[in-house]
Amino acid sequence: EAGVTQFPSHSVIEKGQTVTLRCDPISGHDNLYWYRRVMGKEIKFLLHFVKESKQDESGMPNNRFLAERTGGTYSTLKVQPAELEDSGVYFCASSQDFWGGRGFSFGQGTRLTVV
Amino acid sequence: AQSVTQLGSHVSVSEGALVLLRCNYSSSVPPYLFWYVQYPNQGLQLLLKYTTGATLVKGINGFEAEFKKSETSFHLTKPSAHMSDAAEYFCAVIQPRNKLTFGTGTQLKVEL
Numbered sequence: 305e306a307g308v309t310q311f312p313s314h315s316v317i318e319k320g321q322t323v324t325l326r327c328d329p330i331s332g333h334d335n336l337y338w339y340r341r342v343m344g345k346e347i348k349f350l351l352h353f354v355k356e357s358k359q360d361e362s363g364m365p366n367n368r369f370l371a372e373r374t375g376g377t378y379s380t381l382k383v384q385p386a387e388l389e390d391s392g393v394y395f396c397a398s399s400q401d402f403w404g405g406r407g408f409s410f411g412q413g414t415r416l417t418v419v
Numbered sequence: 420a421q422s423v424t425q426l427g428s429h430v431s432v433s434e435g436a437l438v439l440l441r442c443n444y445s446s447s448v449p450p451y452l453f454w455y456v457q458y459p460n461q462g463l464q465l466l467l468k469y470t471t472g473a474t475l476v477k478g479i480n481g482f483e484a485e486f487k488k489s490e491t492s493f494h495l496t497k498p499s500a501h502m503s504d505a506a507e508y509f510c511a512v513i514q515p516r517n518k519l520t521f522g523t524g525t526q527l528k529v530e531l
Contacts, residue, residue, distance in 0.1 A: 308462070337519070347463075347509065347521040360518060395463060403451065403513055410455070412462035 306330065308411035310396050316417045322384040325414045327396030329378070335359075335399045336379050337408065338371060342392040350394075353379060354402070365390075386418045421446045421514050425522035433530050438482075438497040440525050442510030445491060452493045453511040453519075454484055463509065469493065480504070505529045 309328040317323050329336045338350040350369070351361035355376035364371070368387070373379040383390055393415050397408040426441040444450060454466040467478025474486040480503075484495045493510060510522040 310462075339519075339521075346523045349518040349520070352518065363518070397463075397519075403515060407453070407465045407468055408519060409465070410463035412460075 308396055308398050308409050310394075310411035310414050312414060313412060314415045314417075316419060317386055319388055319418055320385045322382065323386055323416060325381045325383075325394055325396075325416070327379045327381070327411060329396070329398030330409055333398035333400055333409070334376070335402060336373060337397045337399075338379070338381055339395040339397065340392050341395070341413075342389075347395065350381075383416075386416075388418050391416055391418045421450060421512050421517055421520050423510050423512050423520055423522035425508075425510050425525050427525055428523060429526045429528065431528040431530060432500045434502055435499050438495070438500045438504065438527065440495040440508050440510075440527065442484075442493045442495065442522060443491055444493060444510070444512045446512060446514050448514050449488075450512045450514040452484075452486060453513075454478065454482070454493075454495050455509045455511060455521075456506050457509070457524075458506045466495070466508070500527075500529045502529050502531075 311326045336353040339347050341347045349363040352359045353373045356373050370382045393413045395413045397410045399408045422445045424443045452469040455463040467476045469476045469486045477483045482497045507524050507526050509524050513519045
């Protein structure tokens with residue numbers, strides 16, 4: 305079984321530019337999550353999709369962040385325009401069940417650097 | 420509300436020594452508890468999890484953790500550290516109708 309895949313693994317962009325991160329969850333996992341770790345701090349929840357619907361987006365920092373999951377398969381997270389404080393590692397995770405009782409599978413993360 | 424506290428952002432042990440990484444949580448209802456590991460340049464990998472049942476949980480690579488409700492703890496242990504265990508370890512908790520909440524992580528260094 306292929307794991308959660310994220311693209312790109314690294315991205316360096318200038319302040320004000322746009323970046324789109326992609327996550328391909330494990331096939332059949334309806335639940336998809338985005339998390340972010342700003343350097344030196346804890347990994348924080350951004351949002352949760354159930355299929356193509358946003359179940360919880362309470363962790364999204366502001367309206368510069370837009371997440372989509374068209375068709376309930378892969379998801380994208382767009383940051384527009386990027387700011388310096390958006391730098392960090394963005395993780396995607398997927399799970400079979402809503403509360404992750406079987407565990408959440410994480411991708412390798414996208415390291416975003418805004419300069 | 421739920422939260423996780425990991426004591427010690429950096430832990431150093433000698434190869435062959437006991438590994439003990441501490442995790443305390445707060446939760447208003449019985450939670451699910453997880454330990455994840457991140458090796459350099461890799462993603463988060465599930466080490467072990469507690470949902471219900473036996474409070475001593477065994478995971479991969481010889482790690483285990485014990486859920487102690489009275490102490491609200493879920494400490495991670497391994498009897499004998501190996502150089503390959505050097506990584507960052509994250510404790511996490513989830514309770515119903517909530518989201519997975521992580522601790523700040525503990526960087527484990529294994530020395531010869």
